[in-house]
Amino acid sequence: MDNNTRSERTRAAVIQAALAIIARDGAGHLTLDAIARESGISKGGLMHQFRTKKAVLAALMEHQAAFFENYARDHIAAHGHQHAQPRLAAEIATLHAAVADPRSLALALLGAVAQEPELLGTTRMADREALEVIRAEAADPDLATLRWLAARGLTLSSLFGLSPLTDAERDHLFTLLADEARWTGQPGSDQAGGKQG
Amino acid sequence: MDNNTRSERTRAAVIQAALAIIARDGAGHLTLDAIARESGISKGGLMHQFRTKKAVLAALMEHQAAFFENYARDHIAAHGHQHAQPRLAAEIATLHAAVADPRSLALALLGAVAQEPELLGTTRMADREALEVIRAEAADPDLATLRWLAARGLTLSSLFGLSPLTDAERDHLFTLLADEARWTGQPGSDQAGGKQG
DNA sequence: TAAAAAAAACCGACTGAACGGTTTGTATTT
DNA sequence: AAATACAAACCGTTCAGTCGGTTTTTTTTA
Numbered sequence: 386m387d388n389n390t391r392s393e394r395t396r397a398a399v400i401q402a403a404l405a406i407i408a409r410d411g412a413g414h415l416t417l418d419a420i421a422r423e424s425g426i427s428k429g430g431l432m433h434q435f436r437t438k439k440a441v442l443a444a445l446m447e448h449q450a451a452f453f454e455n456y457a458r459d460h461i462a463a464h465g466h467q468h469a470q471p472r473l474a475a476e477i478a479t480l481h482a483a484v485a486d487p488r489s490l491a492l493a494l495l496g497a498v499a500q501e502p503e504l505l506g507t508t509r510m511a512d513r514e515a516l517e518v519i520r521a522e523a524a525d526p527d528l529a530t531l532r533w534l535a536a537r538g539l540t541l542s543s544l545f546g547l548s549p550l551t552d553a554e555r556d557h558l559f560t561l562l563a564d565e566a567r568w569t570g571q572p573g574s575d576q577a578g579g580k581q582g
Numbered sequence: 583m584d585n586n587t588r589s590e591r592t593r594a595a596v597i598q599a600a601l602a603i604i605a606r607d608g609a610g611h612l613t614l615d616a617i618a619r620e621s622g623i624s625k626g627g628l629m630h631q632f633r634t635k636k637a638v639l640a641a642l643m644e645h646q647a648a649f650f651e652n653y654a655r656d657h658i659a660a661h662g663h664q665h666a667q668p669r670l671a672a673e674i675a676t677l678h679a680a681v682a683d684p685r686s687l688a689l690a691l692l693g694a695v696a697q698e699p700e701l702l703g704t705t706r707m708a709d710r711e712a713l714e715v716i717r718a719e720a721a722d723p724d725l726a727t728l729r730w731l732a733a734r735g736l737t738l739s740s741l742f743g744l745s746p747l748t749d750a751e752r753d754h755l756f757t758l759l760a761d762e763a764r765w766t767g768q769p770g771s772d773q774a775g776g777k778q779g
Numbered sequence: 780t781a782a783a784a785a786a787a788a789c790c791g792a793c794t795g796a797a798c799g800g801t802t803t804g805t806a807t808t809t
Numbered sequence: 810a811a812a813t814a815c816a817a818a819c820c821g822t823t824c825a826g827t828c829g830g831t832t833t834t835t836t837t838t839a
Contacts, residue, residue: 585809
């Protein structure tokens with residue numbers, strides 16, 4: 386096999402192994418030795434592709450960012466026309482998808498939080514930009530922000546092992562957050578503070 | 583000084599040192615040596631009071647749980663009569679207070695998430711109980727849950743270094759979450775989906 | 780076009796530092 | 810005198826990263 390393919394295959398194996406370890410054993414158990422064992426390559430081979438452990442975590446974060454960005458973009462392309470607030474709908478859908486996957490790339494956040502917090506800077510900036518778009522497209526920017534924060538609460542709680550909810554409860558709440566009619570007082574949906582007949 | 587006082591003083595110093603390290607250096611830098619240095623006691627003295635590192639983390643979690651429980655209880659005692667949903671109001675206020683303190687006991691969650699995830703079980707159970715009360719007191723249990731989740735989103739994002747908001751924006755959003763009139767469509771407050779004249 | 784050289788990917792043993800915890804001792808309190 | 814709190818040196822293990830090597834692929838040379 387050619388070297389480019391070989392390298393990419395190794396890098397992909399490392400990323401998958403890292404996520405598996407975080408999901409199963411916790412962020413504290415993510416070590417270079419553990420990644421090498423889990424991915425079936427040697428520690429020297431791992432370190433040839435990633436010069437330092439921080440480089441592994443940075444790669445995890447890059448993959449996570451790309452996944453979130455691509456998922457949101459695809460959601461807007463496919464469903465944007467159906468929504469008054471396409472970007473908020475996309476963010477809610479992305480977080481919902483991220484949390485439903487037990488090997489989610491979102492686990493990269495757990496790894497960075499635990500071991501390299503300065504890698505979170507790029508995530509904060511990306512979230513800032515997303516939030517600006519979410520607020521700009523909304524008739525009620527504060528309500529849109531709070532819906533986004535509730536989705537974040539669901540996601541971060543689940544991701545970090547802090548959620549008191551079942552999977553079914555979580556999915557139900559995500560569905561409520563995504564339901565635009567509920568939040569804009571349109572007919573056909575129970576709305577805050579009142580009942581539809 | 584008597585031995586009980588001595589022990590308690592040492593234990594308090596350890597707790598404060600641990601929170602300072604997590605806040606400043608991140609959860610990954612919380613080690614027994616770092617705690618000993620930061621607290622000004624020896625490693626032997628530290629280990630006399632906490633038999634293992636896990637015991638230190640468990641103590642952090644106990645203090646955090648007590649703080650949250652006491653803060654919520656005090657809030658209900660002082661302000662409960664003013665709220666249709668006193669427990670939700672108390673939870674929002676507790677999370678707001680927790681996140682405003684740079685040395686917050688909530689940082690215990692960060693330590694446990696990073697190093698001893700099984701210590702989070704008690705937190706999940708306590709949150710489950712709180713959520714049951716919050717839902718029981720609400721006319722719209724789902725809306726109450728979502729408000730609670732938004733407060734959680736604000737808190738966990740800030741705590742874990744993931745928040746794209748300024749402190750002023752965060753405080754503003756907590757204030758909105760706490761405003762019962764806003765969420766129940768009462769006069770005097772902008773409400774979801776409509777305007778008050 | 781085949782062989783040789785160079786480059787890249789990978790392996791596994793090794794190193795020094797950091798880590799959690801232990802041991803032996805001293806000082807203070809009971 | 811015994812118990813408790815604490816200090817400091819120490820131990821074995823784990824860790825990130827290094828190093829010298831092998832294998833495979835790519836490029837250069839004859």
